[in-house]
Amino acid sequence: MTIRMLTAGESHGRAIMSILEGIPAGLVINAEDIDAELARRQKGYGRGARMKIETDFVRLLSGVRYARALGSPIVMYVHNRDWNNCKAMMSPVSVDLDGTILEKPRPGHADLAGLMKYGVKDFRDILERASARETVGRVAAGAVCKALLSVFGISVQSFVIQIGSVHANIKSIPADKLFSKAEASPVRCPDKSASEKMIAIIKKASAKGDTLGGKFIVRVSGAMPGLGSHAQWDLKLDARLAQSLMSIQAIKSVEIGEGAQFASLSGSVSHDEIFYNSKKGFYRNTNRAGGIEGGISNGSPIEITCAMKAIPSLAKPLRSVNIISKKSQKAEAVRSDVCAVGAAAVVAEAAAAFEIARALKEKFGGDSVEDMKKSVQTYKTRLKAL
Ligand code: EPS
Numbered sequence: 001m002t003i004r005m006l007t008a009g010e011s012h013g014r015a016i017m018s019i020l021e022g023i024p025a026g027l028v029i030n031a032e033d034i035d036a037e038l039a040r041r042q043k044g045y046g047r048g049a050r051m052k053i054e055t056d057f058v059r060l061l062s063g064v065r066y067a068r069a070l071g072s073p074i075v076m077y078v079h080n081r082d083w084n085n086c087k088a089m090m091s092p093v094s095v096d097l098d099g100t101i102l103e104k105p106r107p108g109h110a111d112l113a114g115l116m117k118y119g120v121k122d123f124r125d126i127l128e129r130a131s132a133r134e135t136v137g138r139v140a141a142g143a144v145c146k147a148l149l150s151v152f153g154i155s156v157q158s159f160v161i162q163i164g165s166v167h168a169n170i171k172s173i174p175a176d177k178l179f180s181k182a183e184a185s186p187v188r189c190p191d192k193s194a195s196e197k198m199i200a201i202i203k204k205a206s207a208k209g210d211t212l213g214g215k216f217i218v219r220v221s222g223a224m225p226g227l228g229s230h231a232q233w234d235l236k237l238d239a240r241l242a243q244s245l246m247s248i249q250a251i252k253s254v255e256i257g258e259g260a261q262f263a264s265l266s267g268s269v270s271h272d273e274i275f276y277n278s279k280k281g282f283y284r285n286t287n288r289a290g291g292i293e294g295g296i297s298n299g300s301p302i303e304i305t306c307a308m309k310a311i312p313s314l315a316k317p318l319r320s321v322n323i324i325s326k327k328s329q330k331a332e333a334v335r336s337d338v339c340a341v342g343a344a345a346v347v348a349e350a351a352a353a354f355e356i357a358r359a360l361k362e363k364f365g366g367d368s369v370e371d372m373k374k375s376v377q378t379y380k381t382r383l384k385a386l
Pocket of ligand 1: 133
């Protein structure tokens with residue numbers, strides 16, 4: 001059985017939920033570890049007033065007993081505290097409201113395209129689910145996937161390398177310090193001086209009623225060679241990661257290794273030459289491929305760079321059209337974040353952890369963690385004998 005995941009819930013509804021299926025029995029799952037990931041997602045300079053309302057924590061509704069996975073579907077429930085303020089607006093039963101609807105769709109949001117597609121009158125029906133609040137469910141599921149990966153020595157970390165026009169300089173920072181430095185930064189950027197500049201431009205954007213995007217890197221360390229497959233398009237690990245990460249709200253590009261840079265590099269400097277010694281086995285001195293060749297992990301760290309666009313909810317809105325009067329008007333000005341690149345990076349860790357866990361489960365099978373461990377051990381012994 002593979003691992004599957006669905007999320008449910010509206011931004012201002014009662015809760016965000018996820019169903020995670022296929023986690024092997026016996027995996028230790030601590031609610032506190034999930035909560036720690038949820039808290040990481042809530043942080044960051046540039047987040048809006050909503051984060052002062054919410055304090056996310058998980059309720060494990062099924063699939064876990066005495067802090068261990070049962071092998072059955074795991075349902076996770078995270079309450080929206082803002083629901084208290086939105087009960088009438090989001091009521092699942094019919095209520096008498098004053099008839100107020102949102103009329104001025106925000107360029108860049110799902111508002112207008114969703115309204116057309118679903119035939120709704122009020123595009124709140126669309127924005128509630130399009131909202132990045134949904135990522136709570138992915139982070140909860142990702143935390144469980146991270147727990148599974150850690151059993152096999154695989155970790156998933158991220159750090160921000162750009163916000164707006166400010167780029168981090170990470171060349172002089174040792175690879176094993178990037179994550180801890182990012183965690184200590186209010187914008188999750190390991191370069192201290194860039195962090196300060198990033199905070200300054202976020203402050204400036206906020207004062208102007210504007211928003212900012214940026215770039216971050218997700219790094220998967222410890223993944224063995226052989227995850228994903230060249231044999232079918234929908235089994236390729238890079239393609240799966242791309243879908244999972246691109247589906248995060250506002251993410252507009254996902255690159256593996258050198259990514260878009262490959263277009264301008266010639267073959268002689270695009271690839272990672274292969275070496276061998278009896279101690280290390282096969283190894284590379286470079287990692288331009290970002291740890292994936294032919295859709296299969298090759299044992300080097302898996303490196304993914306994502307670009308996030310600036311959030312489309314603007315305090316000083318762009319021009320739009322009133323869907324009732326068809327007159328030109330400014331788009332709805334709704335409460336929002338100014339910059340959420342650091343939070344998106346935490347979500348991306350979860351999305352990557354899910355895909356890596358899924359590929360791991362597909363390769364090694366096993367209904368229990370113990371079965372999986374044996375299978376991994378057998379495989380690693382075979383690789384050693386190569
Ligand atoms: C979001 C708009 C804001 C963000 C929200 C995503 O919410 P609200 O409209 O309630 O102020 O804060 O993100 C979250 C609630 C969250 O938990 O990340 C949007 O339109 O995407």
